Amino acid sequence: TQLLEQSPQFLSIQEGENLTVYCNSSSVFSSLQWYRQEPGEGPVLLVTVVTGGEVKKLKRLTFQFGDARKDSSLHITAAQPGDTGLYLCAAYNQGGKLIFGQGTELSVKP
Amino acid sequence: NAGVMQNPRHLVRRRGQEARLRCSPMKGHSHVYWYRQLPEEGLKFMVYLQKENIIDESGMPKERFSAEFPKEGPSILRIQQVVRGDSAAYFCASSPPRGQVYEEQYFGPGTRLTVT
Numbered sequence: 701t702q703l704l705e706q707s708p709q710f711l712s713i714q715e716g717e718n719l720t721v722y723c724n725s726s727s728v729f730s731s732l733q734w735y736r737q738e739p740g741e742g743p744v745l746l747v748t749v750v751t752g753g754e755v756k757k758l759k760r761l762t763f764q765f766g767d768a769r770k771d772s773s774l775h776i777t778a779a780q781p782g783d784t785g786l787y788l789c790a791a792y793n794q795g796g797k798l799i800f801g802q803g804t805e806l807s808v809k810p
Numbered sequence: 811n812a813g814v815m816q817n818p819r820h821l822v823r824r825r826g827q828e829a830r831l832r833c834s835p836m837k838g839h840s841h842v843y844w845y846r847q848l849p850e851e852g853l854k855f856m857v858y859l860q861k862e863n864i865i866d867e868s869g870m871p872k873e874r875f876s877a878e879f880p881k882e883g884p885s886i887l888r889i890q891q892v893v894r895g896d897s898a899a900y901f902c903a904s905s906p907p908r909g910q911v912y913e914e915q916y917f918g919p920g921t922r923l924t925v926t
Contacts, residue, residue: 733914742814742901742917743853788853797866798843798903798915800853 703727704789706801714809716778721804723789724771730792732772734763737786737803779808812837814904814918815884822924829889829896831921835904842885843915844870844877847899859885892925899923 707722723732731750735743747756749765749772756763760783762775776783789801815834823829835842844856855869859879870877874892879885889896899922903915 735917740919740922742816742903742919745914745916748914790853792913795866795868797855797858797869799855802852 704791704799704801706787706789706804708804709802710805710807712807712809713779715780717808719776719779719806721774721776721787721806722771723773723801725791726770727793728769730769732765732769732789732791733798734772734774735788735790735800737788739785743788776806779806781808781810784808814839814902814916816902816918816921818921819919820922820924822926823892824926825893826891829892829923829925831887831889831900831902831923832884833887833902833904833918834884835902836916839904839906839916841905841907841913842879843903843905844885844887845901845903845917847901847920853901856887889923892923894925897923897925 705724713719731748733748734746736746737743747763749763752767752769754765760777764773784807786803786805788803790798793799814836817832821829840861842859845853846856847853857870857877858866861879862881874890876888899920901920902918905913905915
C-alpha cells in the first residue's frame with residue numbers, strides 16, 4: 701500500500717517564525733502536490749513538483765521534492781496568521797488514484 | 811473562469827433518507843472525482859467519472875452509494891438510506907482530460923452532510 705505520511709500533525713507557532721512540514725513515503729512518485737485547506741472550504745492546489753530535487757518557491761513558501769521522489773517538504777518563512785490552515789500533500793498511486801497524507805494542521809498566532 | 815461548484819454546501823438528513831450531492835466541474839474539465847473527508851481518516855478517494863462513464867469506483871461503498879456524470883448537467887453523488895456514519899464532508903474535484911503523467915485536480919468547496 702502506498703502511503704504518504706506527514707509530520708508534524710499539528711503545529712502552533714507565533715507570527716514571524718519559520719516552519720517546515722514533511723511528507724514521506726517508501727514509494728516513488730512521478731509527481732507530488734501540495735494543497736492548503738481552510739476550515740469549511742475545499743483543498744486549494746498550491747504546487748506540483750515533478751522532478752527529483754526540484755525546488756519551487758511561492759512567495760514565502762518553498763517546496764522541495766526529494767532526489768529519489770519519495771518525499772517532499774514545505775518550508776514557510778516568516779509565517780503569518782493568514783497561513784493558518786490544513787496543509788496536505790498528495791500523489792497518484794499505482795492505481796491512478798490521488799492519495800493524501802493525513803495533513804498538518806498549522807496555527808499561526810499573531 | 812468559475813471554479814468547481816458544489817451544492818448544497820450543507821445538507822441535513824434524517825437516518826433512512828436519501829442525500830443527493832451535486833458537482834459542476836470547471837469549464838473544459840471532463841473528469842470528476844468524489845472524495846470523503848472525515849477528521850480521523852483524512853481525505854479518501856471514492857469514485858472517478860467521465861461523462862456518462864464510471865472509470866473507477868473502488869473507493870465507494872458497494873451498497874447505498876452511487877455516482878453518475880450525465881452527458882448534460884452536474885455529477886451527482888447519491889447516498890440512499892443514510893446512516894450516522896455517512897456524516898462527513900464530501901468533496902468533488904475536476905481535471906482536464908488525462909493526457910499527462912500527472913493531472914492537477916481542482917476541488918470544490920464541499921458539501922457537509924449531517925445525518926441526525
